[in-house]
Amino acid sequence: MKRIASFSVDHDRILPGMYISRIDGDVCTFDLRTRRPNCGDYMDNRTMHSVEHMLATLLRNGEIGESVIYFGPMGCQTGFYLLTRDLAPETVREALLHALEQTVAYTGDMPGAARKECGNYLNLSLEDAKKECAAYLAVLKEQKGGFSYAE
Numbered sequence: 548m549k550r551i552a553s554f555s556v557d558h559d560r561i562l563p564g565m566y567i568s569r570i571d572g573d574v575c576t577f578d579l580r581t582r583r584p585n586c587g588d589y590m591d592n593r594t595m596h597s598v599e600h601m602l603a604t605l606l607r608n609g610e611i612g613e614s615v616i617y618f619g620p621m622g623c624q625t626g627f628y629l630l631t632r633d634l635a636p637e638t639v640r641e642a643l644l645h646a647l648e649q650t651v652a653y654t655g656d657m658p659g660a661a662r663k664e665c666g667n668y669l670n671l672s673l674e675d676a677k678k679e680c681a682a683y684l685a686v687l688k689e690q691k692g693g694f695s696y697a698e
C-alpha cells in the first residue's frame with residue numbers, strides 16, 4: 548500500500564501551530580496541531596471531544612461557515628483537522644482565531660451536549676475546551692511565517 552501524504556511528514560519536526568496538510572482541488576485540509584507529537588503530552592478524550600463540539604459549532608456559525616467541510620480531532624491526540632472549501636488560508640486563520648476567542652469567552656451551555664445529539668454526551672467539559680483553546684490561541688498568535696511544515 549502507498550503511504551498516505553500525512554504519514555510522509557516528519558512528525559518529530561512538527562511544532563504546535565497551523566499548517567496546510569493537503570490540497571485537493573478547492574478543498575484545503577489544515578493540520579491544527581495543538582501539541583507536539585510524540586512528546587508524552589496528549590489531549591485526553593474529553594478535551595478533544597469538547598473542543599470538537601465548540602469549534603465545529605462556532606466555525607459553522609461564523610463567517611466561513613458555508614465553506615467548512617469538516618472539523619474533528621486527530622486520533623493521535625495531538626491536534627485537529629479542519630477542511631475548508633475555496634478560502635484563502637489567512638481567512639481561515641482569522642476565523643479560527645475568532646472561534647478560539649469565542650470559546651474562551653463562552654458562558655452558555657455546551658452545544659450538542661444532550662443524549663439525543665451526541666454519542667457520548669456525558670464526556671464533555673466546557674472548562675476543558677476553554678483551557679485547550681486558550682493554549683492554542685497563544686500558539687497561533689506566536690506562529691511566524693506561513694502554513695508550511697517546512698521551517
Ligand SMILES: [Zn+2]
Nearest residue numbers: 596665666667
Ligand atoms: Zn459529541
